[in-house]
Amino acid sequence: MTAYLITSVSIVGAAPTDLLIRDGVVAEVGPGLSAPDAVVVDGTGLVALPGLVDLHTHLREPGREDAETVESGSRAAALGGYTAVCAMANTSPVADTAGVVEQVWRLGREAGLVDVQPVGAVTVGLAGERLAELGAMADSAARVRIFSDDGHCVADPLLMRRALEYVKAFDGIIAQHAEEPRLTEGAQMHEGEVSTRLGLIGWPAVAEEAIIARDVLLAEHVGSRLHVCHVSTAGSVEVLRQAKARGVRVTAEVTPHHLLLTDERAETYDPVFKVNPPLRTADDIAALRSALADGVIDVIATDHAPHAVEDKECEWAYARPGMLGLETALSIALDVLGPEWDLIAERMSRTPARIAGLTGHGVDPAPGVPANLTVIDPAARRTIEPAELASRSRNTPYARMTLPGRIVATFLRGEPTVLDGKAVK
């Protein structure tokens, strides 16, 4: 196994030092290291972070390999600085059996670019009617611990209660797509001034907040772990703040796009801005940013949602919701939070790794730890060109925007997946 010596690199914002990677682990950290057999990476001006971990990625395989595959999505993840991603269950067939989650897990291993941790569906076929085989998925080779019907809300309160109770046996977690379906029938965008002006049916904030309020109460009642996917409103932040103050076992994520983009993007009628939950208002963005800083929101998760051209380049009403995220998330975090490296490491690596139970991930580079890390050039700026992305899809909302930061290298267990800003395989 080739050794790598990264010289003069700042580890999570600390004073520059050298970092030697050998045999899959961080072998040594300190100034003036020498390793004649190692490939030298000049880390001057660069920052090393524990490899990023995404709790919310859509890889589309099996079923929509035209939009993304486990391999193409893994490559996009590595290029974005990720070493582990949780693959959502809304595939075709749905990942609601041990067979499907094992298939996704094996495809991830074969691609070998990031650790792909399958998420299992909560209900059979995401239909919200009866529980999927949660125990069999947990016992499978994929060792599923996070279950989610993401894309659909587990709207039935009794089913949600049963799911929360069931996963307690193996310290599992239910990740809820919080959307009261009766309140969002026909919805196209955030319900507010802009939707009124455009004449599009609105998705009110309360449709999210009502489900989060219900679910924190259910989680409290049964003592289980709840995770809230893609929180998007100021009201949701308040519900979460109160629940956390009471000690409810709830964690929450926010996406990069909900930290940056507002519902005014819909004025373009460009469906690249159509997403679930929808882009909200500047006030929501302000509340989400401060919740991220103070810990009411635990994690930045991408909700990377690749879609084929025919599903996006059409009329707004017919377009599928969702946008790419893996290759731009770190840049958006840097843009929104500034060079707050410890906070970025916490929200994008350490905490998501802990929530997902991914040992060996989310650990700062130090002697003896698995070499799962990413190296960033914070001074670089790059203009996003959809055609240059590694994803099979092109639906980035940041096309032709110039963003800060560039991933220079990513290592998975000591093997580079990205070097000199390019995917290694």
Ligand SMILES: NC(=O)N[C@@H](CC(=O)O)C(=O)O
């Ligand atoms: N976030 C999205 O807008 N889309 C997701 C599913 C979903 O959460 O609706 C997708 O799978 O495309």
